[in-house]
Amino acid sequence: MTQVTNTVRFVLDGRIVEAQGERRTTTVLDYLREELHRTGTKEGCAEGDCGACVVMVGELNAAGTGVDYVATNACIQLLPSLDGKSVKTVESLKKADGTLHPVQEEMIKCHGSQCGFCTPGIVMSLVNLVQVLPMPNRQQITDSLSGNLCRCTGYKPIIDSATKACAKPEALKLDDSADVPLLKEIQRASVPTLSLDGDIIVQPVVRTRKGNEFVSPATLAEVADYLVKNPTTTLLAGSTEIGLQVNKQFSRPDHIMYLGNVKELRQVTETASAWRIGAAVSLTQVEALVAQAYPDFTEVLRRFGSPPIRSTATLAGNIANGSPIGDTMPCLMALGASLVLRRGDKTRKVLLDNFYTGMKKNVMEPGEFIEAIELPKPVAGQVFRAHKVSKRFEQDISATCAAISYTLQGGKLSGVKLAYNGLAPSPCRALKLEAVLEGRVPTDVKASDLDAAIATSFTARDGLRATWAYRALVARNLVLEFIEEQKEVA
Numbered sequence: 001m002t003q004v005t006n007t008v009r010f011v012l013d014g015r016i017v018e019a020q021g022e023r024r025t026t027t028v029l030d031y032l033r034e035e036l037h038r039t040g041t042k043e044g045c046a047e048g049d050c051g052a053c054v055v056m057v058g059e060l061n062a063a064g065t066g067v068d069y070v071a072t073n074a075c076i077q078l079l080p081s082l083d084g085k086s087v088k089t090v091e092s093l094k095k096a097d098g099t100l101h102p103v104q105e106e107m108i109k110c111h112g113s114q115c116g117f118c119t120p121g122i123v124m125s126l127v128n129l130v131q132v133l134p135m136p137n138r139q140q141i142t143d144s145l146s147g148n149l150c151r152c153t154g155y156k157p158i159i160d161s162a163t164k165a166c167a168k169p170e171a172l173k174l175d176d177s178a179d180v181p182l183l184k185e186i187q188r189a190s191v192p193t194l195s196l197d198g199d200i201i202v203q204p205v206v207r208t209r210k211g212n213e214f215v216s217p218a219t220l221a222e223v224a225d226y227l228v229k230n231p232t233t234t235l236l237a238g239s240t241e242i243g244l245q246v247n248k249q250f251s252r253p254d255h256i257m258y259l260g261n262v263k264e265l266r267q268v269t270e271t272a273s274a275w276r277i278g279a280a281v282s283l284t285q286v287e288a289l290v291a292q293a294y295p296d297f298t299e300v301l302r303r304f305g306s307p308p309i310r311s312t313a314t315l316a317g318n319i320a321n322g323s324p325i326g327d328t329m330p331c332l333m334a335l336g337a338s339l340v341l342r343r344g345d346k347t348r349k350v351l352l353d354n355f356y357t358g359m360k361k362n363v364m365e366p367g368e369f370i371e372a373i374e375l376p377k378p379v380a381g382q383v384f385r386a387h388k389v390s391k392r393f394e395q396d397i398s399a400t401c402a403a404i405s406y407t408l409q410g411g412k413l414s415g416v417k418l419a420y421n422g423l424a425p426s427p428c429r430a431l432k433l434e435a436v437l438e439g440r441v442p443t444d445v446k447a448s449d450l451d452a453a454i455a456t457s458f459t460a461r462d463g464l465r466a467t468w469a470y471r472a473l474v475a476r477n478l479v480l481e482f483i484e485e486q487k488e489v490a
Contacts (some may be wrong), residue, residue: 006020006021006022006205006206006207007019007020008020008022008079008080008082008083008205008206009083009084009186010082010083010084010085010086010087010186011058011085011086011087011179011182011183011186012036012086012087012088012089012092013088013091013092013178013179014178014179014182015182016182016185016186017036019031019035019079022035022079022080022206023206023252024078024080024205024206024208024212024213024214024252024256025078025246025251025252025253025256026078026079026080027074027075027076027077027078027079027243027246027247028055028072028074028075028077028078028079028081028082028087029041029043029053029074029075029077030079031079032055032074032087032089038089038091040089040090040091040120041053041054041055041074041089041090041120041121042117042118042120042121043075044075044117044118044121044149045075046075046076046247046248047075047076047243047244047247047248048073048075048076048147048240048243048244048305048306048308048309049147049149049395050118050121050147050148050149051073051118051121051122051125051145051147051148051149051306051308052117052118052120052121052148052149053073053074053075053121054071054072054073054074054120054121054122054124054125054128054147054148054308055071055072055074055087055088055089055090055124056069056070056071056072056087056088056124056127056128056131057069057070057072057077057082057085057086057087058070058085058086058087058088058176058179058183059084059085059086059183060180060183060184060187064180064184065180066176066180067086067176067179067180067183069088069128069131069174070128070282070284070308070311070312071124071125071128071129071144071307071308071311072308072311072312073147073243073308073309073312075243075247076239076240076242076243076244076246076247077239077243077312078214078236078239078242078243078246078256078258080205080206080214080216080256080258081216081236081239081258081260083186083188083205083216084183084186084187084188084261085183086176086179086182086183088124088174089120089124090120090123090124092174093123093127093174101123101127101165101171101172102165102166102168102171102172103123103126103127103130103161103162103165103172104123105165106160106161106162106164106165107119107122107123107158107161109161109164110157110158110160110161110164111153111157112153112157112158112160112161113152113153114152114153115151115152118148118149118150118151118152121148122145122148122150122158125144125145125147125148125307125308126141126144126145126161126162126165127172127174128144128307129141129144129162129307130162130165130166130172130173131172131173131174134166134169134172134173135166135169136162136166138159138163141159141162141163142155142159143302143307144307145158145159146306146307146394146395147305147306147307147308147309147395148306188216188218188261189218190218190219190263191218191219192217192218192219192221192222200221200222200225200226202215202217202222202225202226203215205258212252212253212254212255213255213256214256214257214258215255215256215257215258216257216258216260216261217257217259217261217262218261218262218263219262219263219264220262220264220265220342220371222262223257223259223262223265223369224342224343224344224345224369225344226257227257227343227367227368227369228343228344228367230255231366231367232254232255232366233253233255233256233257234253234255234256234257235257235259235317235320235369236256236257236258236259236260237258237259237260237279237280237312237313237314237316237317238282238309238312238313238314238317239312240305240309240312240313240317241317241321242256259279259280260280262280264278265278265279265280265281265371265372266278266280266281267281268281268285268289270377272377273376273377274374274375274376274377275289275374275375275377276340276372276373276374277289277315277316277372277373277374277375278316278371278372279314279315279316279317279369279370279371279372279373280314280316281314281315281316282310282311282312282313282314283301283304283305283309283310283311283313283314283315283318283328284307284310284311286301286315287301287302287310290375293377293378294331294335294378294384294386296331296384296385296386296387296403297331297335297384297386297403299386299387300327300328300331300386300387300388300401300403301327301328303327303388303390303393303394304327304328305395306394306395315328315332315373316370316372316373319332319339319352319355319370319373320362320364320369320370321360322356322359322360322361322362322426323360323421324359324421324422324424324425324426324427325397325398325400325401325421325422325427325465326421326427327388327398327401327421329352329419329421329427330386330401330402330403330419330420330421330427331386331401331403331419332352332373332375333352333353333403333417333419333427333428333429334384334386334403334404334405334417334418334419335375335376335384335403335405335417336351336376336405336417337351337352337373337374337375337376338350338351338352338373338374339351339352339355339370339372339373339374340370340371340372340373340374341364341368341369341370341371342368342369342370342371343365343367343368343369344367347371349374350363352373353428353429356426356427356428358425358426359425359426360426361426379407381407381408382405382406382407383404383405383406383407383408384403384404384405385403385404385481385482386401386402386403386404387401387402387478387481387482388400388401389401389474389478390465391465397465398421398422398465399422399465399466399470399471399474400420400421400422400423400466400471400474400475400478401420401421401422402418402419402420402474402475402478402479402482403418403419403420404416404417404418404419404479404482404483405417406437406483408442411441412439412440412441413437413438413439413440413441413442413445413483414438414439416434416437416438417429417434418430418433418434418437418479420475422463422465422466422471423454423457423458423471423472423475424458424459430453430454430457430475431457432453432456432457433450433453433454433457433479435453436449436450436453437479437483442483442484445479445480445483447476447480450476450479450480451472451476454472454475454476455472458472460472
């Protein structure tokens with residue numbers, strides 16, 4: 001970054017783009033279309049649902065020899081978050097000699113496009129997929145397209161085009177050799193700027209004449225220092241919530257802090273008994289982390305949102321947002337997760353069970369933030385089950401999501417932890433239902449006892465996603481499903 005010059009620098013197809021004088025809430029999509037005239041990238045929904053705006057955002061790999069890409073919804077990503085990174089749009093795929101990418105060629109041959117509005121986003125999702133999986137199976141192809149809506153063709157010719165494109169593996173990889181030295185040139189500082197007195201100075205990427213700013217610190221110390229001085233700062237990670245507020249509510253936060261460049265917050269460490277997941281670790285990374293230990297949690301994460309959403313959204317962001325229908329929280333509560341909260345140089349640990357005090361309210365003090373999530377590893381004999389119920393299988397908000405953890409001791413349920421979203425103002429443990437289950441043989445658990453516990457635990461509310469009668473019935477039936485036919489593990 002060029003210090004305090006209000007310049008966002010990123011690499012686009014072998015050249016450095018310097019975006020000067022743009023608002024701190026300008027979206028990547030708007031800048032690409034309106035300033036760079038990259039109109040292949042489309043706006044369909046402006047909320048990260050339709051996928052017409054998908055681009056690839058890249059960072060130098062750990063060795064500094066290539067670029068690691070993630071598919072990203074440009075409509076909800078804020079331009080200053082690109083500082084020090086690279087971008088590929090659908091226009092980037094055409095080679096100098098006019099040759100198209102194999103995915104584009106096969107989309108034409110297989111008639112995978114009709115009106116064409118969604119096609120650039122579909123192509124970019126598939127091209128991003130084959131950068132890391134040159135021979136994807138059908139499930140991986142359909143999962144990569146779960147965030148791309150097409151109302152014309154149906155998906156068969158699109159899936160066929162992806163499969164046939166992979167017959168040319170040598171042509172799938174993008175040539176980013178020209179981008180690597182440029183990314184090194186604009187690479188953001190990895191250490192904080194200090195005043196002559198040794199105080200931390202967090203240099204803004206964008207600052208207005210009124211003193212409003214967008215900052216992108218590199219260290220945890222900078223984050224903590226800035227938030228103590230500016231406690232009302234809006235924290236930005238995946239932009240899956242802030243981007244909506246900017247586009248739909250015309251929100252213009254005074255101070256925005258992007259956490260995506262803080263190395264300490266992007267790390268996962270582990271002990272014999274738990275993982276420590278940094279606040280900027282993406283849901284895609286968490287999905288891979290827990291795949292073997294908690295496959296039901298992985299499935300909930302897979303249905304959380306599309307790959308472009310999961311690649312940028314974070315576990316800590318979902319928790320801090322505190323939506324009543326947040327999908328990760330029931331799983332984390334059932335597994336006994338705790339949060340590491342930090343303010344300045346002081347930290348404290350809070351069980352996620354005790355974090356929420358009401359709808360979108362929590363125990364964090366001004367200037368305090370989530371530094372990490374501590375997730376226990378499974379113990380011998382532990383059973384973990386979770387399931388999300390929604391009107392659509394993918395890309396939809398929960399009617400409810402339930403998760404349970406327990407062991408069987410002598411054929412009886414023990415150590416039961418059960419949590420839901422969608423039943424209360426915030427995700428929560430269901431203590432009365434746990435009491436019904438604890439110490440009981442699974443076959444002795446009665447639906448009527450669960451119904452009674454649900455009725456006394458929650459206030460009946462109809463909602464946009466489901467009536468209370470439906471939610472209560474599903475909440476009971478999920479418990480019965482979770483404990484059915486479980487046998488004691490020696």
